Amino acid sequence: xxxxxxxxxxxxxxxxxxxxxxxxxxxxxxxxxxxxxxxxxxxxxxxxxxxxxxxxxxxxxxxxxxxxxxxxxxxxxxxxxxxxxxxxxxxxxxxxxxxxxxxxxxxxxxxxxxxxxxxxxxxxxxxxxxxxxxxxxxxxxxxxxxxxxxxxxxxxxxxxxxxxxxxxxxxxxxxxxxxxxxxxxxxxxxxxxxxxxxxxxxxxxxxxxxxxxxxxx
Numbered sequence: 001x002x003x004x005x006x007x008x009x010x011x012x013x014x015x016x017x018x019x020x021x022x023x024x025x026x027x028x029x030x031x032x033x034x035x036x037x038x039x040x041x042x043x044x045x046x047x048x049x050x051x052x053x054x055x056x057x058x059x060x061x062x063x064x065x066x067x068x069x070x071x072x073x074x075x076x077x078x079x080x081x082x083x084x085x086x087x088x089x090x091x092x093x094x095x096x097x098x099x100x101x102x103x104x105x106x107x108x109x110x111x112x113x114x115x116x117x118x119x120x121x122x123x124x125x126x127x128x129x130x131x132x133x134x135x136x137x138x139x140x141x142x143x144x145x146x147x148x149x150x151x152x153x154x155x156x157x158x159x160x161x162x163x164x165x166x167x168x169x170x171x172x173x174x175x176x177x178x179x180x181x182x183x184x185x186x187x188x189x190x191x192x193x194x195x196x197x198x199x200x201x202x203x204x205x206x207x208x209x210x211x212x213x214x215x216x217x
Contacts, residue, residue: 012024018174063179068168072097072188073164077132077154080140085130085152091192094127096210098185098201099167103135103143103153107183111203112149118207119150128152133166134159187213 066072072095076086087095096117100108113130115122122129129151135143140153154161162168162181171180184204187210189198196213198206 021053030166063176064097066186068194068195070194070216072192072194073161073185074192075154075161075164077161078137079155080107080137080144080153083152084138087130087188088119089191090128090130092216094125095130095188096127096185096189097132097188097195098206099132099162099163099165099181100183101133103133103139104146108133108157109147111183111201111206112143113147114207115151115210116147118148121211122207125211127214130154132156132161134162165188184211185210187217 036170037077072087076084077160079085085099098111100111102108112131131151132154134156136157137155141150144153147185156162159168159181165184165186167182167184168179169182171178171182182199183201185198185201185206186194187198189195195217198209198213202209
């Protein structure tokens with residue numbers, strides 16, 4: 001009888017201990033889970049509210065390239081020597097105004113050197129070369145000296161002339177979008193009228209393309 005009571009007491013104690021342990025575990029789990037869940041929810045919400053940082057290019061409308069037959073917009077810019085040069089200075093001569101992205105870069109160097117090497121043919125045909133970029137005067141001088149260029153380079157720092165000629169617009173490079181100078185050339189006759197526009201320029205054949213275009217006019 002005594003033995004039965006002891007065994008019953010032991011069993012009750014075991015069950016009570018088991019139930020207590022189970023309840024404690026459940027309550028603890030619930031208490032821990034709730035704040036974690038709450039925090040996780042807050043983090044997710046905060047992340048969702050935060051919009052991904054997408055680099056946007058400022059919307060600027062690219063002006064339309066000037067039409068053949070229109071009067072070329074006059075300009076006055078500093079050359080590689082800091083001297084003011086105007087388009088009006090060359091009335092009575094044929095002029096090629098070419099816009100290029102940046103001095104001393106590969107494509108622009110090839111284009112400039114091809115014009116340098118064709119100077120005698122250009123002079124024979126009474127053609128003046130004016131290269132325009134947004135580079136400062138100092139860099140243009142370095143470009144001239146480095147590649148022994150023999151024609152005028154003009155600095156359009158605020159790209160106003162580029163815009164006037166429709167040579168400033170949205171560009172794409174390696175998945176990046178940005179506003180910059182579009183490589184274009186404008187052939188202008190002795191009266192200051194645009195007679196030919198090159199919107200797709202091959203830097204390697206630019207010199208011969210200019211001579212060919214003028215010879216067909």
